[in-house]
Structure formats: structure tokens, C-alpha cells
Amino acid sequence: MDLISSARIVNETSMPNKPVRGTRGSNRKHLPTEATRGLVKGCVACGASQESICSLLGNIALPTLYKYYREELDTAMVRANVTMAQALFNNGVKSNNVTAQIFWLKSRAGWVEAQPMCDDQDDQVTTIRIIGGLPE
Numbered sequence: 001m002d003l004i005s006s007a008r009i010v011n012e013t014s015m016p017n018k019p020v021r022g023t024r025g026s027n028r029k030h031l032p033t034e035a036t037r038g039l040v041k042g043c044v045a046c047g048a049s050q051e052s053i054c055s056l057l058g059n060i061a062l063p064t065l066y067k068y069y070r071e072e073l074d075t076a077m078v079r080a081n082v083t084m085a086q087a088l089f090n091n092g093v094k095s096n097n098v099t100a101q102i103f104w105l106k107s108r109a110g111w112v113e114a115q116p117m118c119d120d121q122d123d124q125v126t127t128i129r130i131i132g133g134l135p136e
Helices: 003-012 034-045 050-056 062-094 098-108
Strands: none
Touching: 034 050, 034 062, 050 062, 062 098
16 A cells, blocks of 8 residues: 555544644644655655645644654755756766756856857857866
């Protein structure tokens, strides 16, 4: 049974009409597992809202999410960005992917494309001067 099905089963069980604590809670204690921690990491890395994550975990309250998943909430996006940056870097360096190299240089090294001074001077030679460049 996957986590989303488990969350639906928790929602469909008989719960009191009024929550015992909080605004969304129930009187069932939430117990985090490795699977739910992985789900929270994946949701945070993809940019899901914390309210959506609470719903996937069986409509737990936000304070419960913070209590049990603080580390995942704080680090999952950073870890995803580092992983993506490493993949882009490796793609540019090891695979000689020119698009990845250009993107890296524009976004990280401050490179910009030179713009011609005037559009009506097609016969004139444009000189591009790179200031800074790569260290030797």
C-alpha cells in the first residue's frame, strides 16, 4: 500500500467531528516513519506547500509537521539545489555540454552576451571584449 492510499485510509476512518487539539488535528498520535520522511523530503524539494504535505500525511496539523519533520523542512530544498547544481556542473565539465557551460558562466560567473550598439550598422564589425574571464 503506498503512502497516498494510507493517507486516504486515515482520512476515511471514523474521527470525531470536532478535533480534540488544534484546528486540523485528531486524537491519533502521528508517528513518523522513514517512508513519510522521504515523502516530506520529496514534497519540499518539489516546492509543495506545507498545507499540502499535511494533507498527504493524513491531515496532520502544521505544528505536528514542524515537530516531527523540522530537519526535512529545513534541508530538503537546499539538498535538491545542491544535487541539481552538481549534476549541471558535471554535465558541463565531464560531458562537454556547451549549453550547461554557457548557463553556468552566465548565472555563476557573471558573463553576459554583448549587444550591438546600433541595429542599422550591419556592415560594421562588432568587437566583443570579455572582461574578467576564467582564471588561469
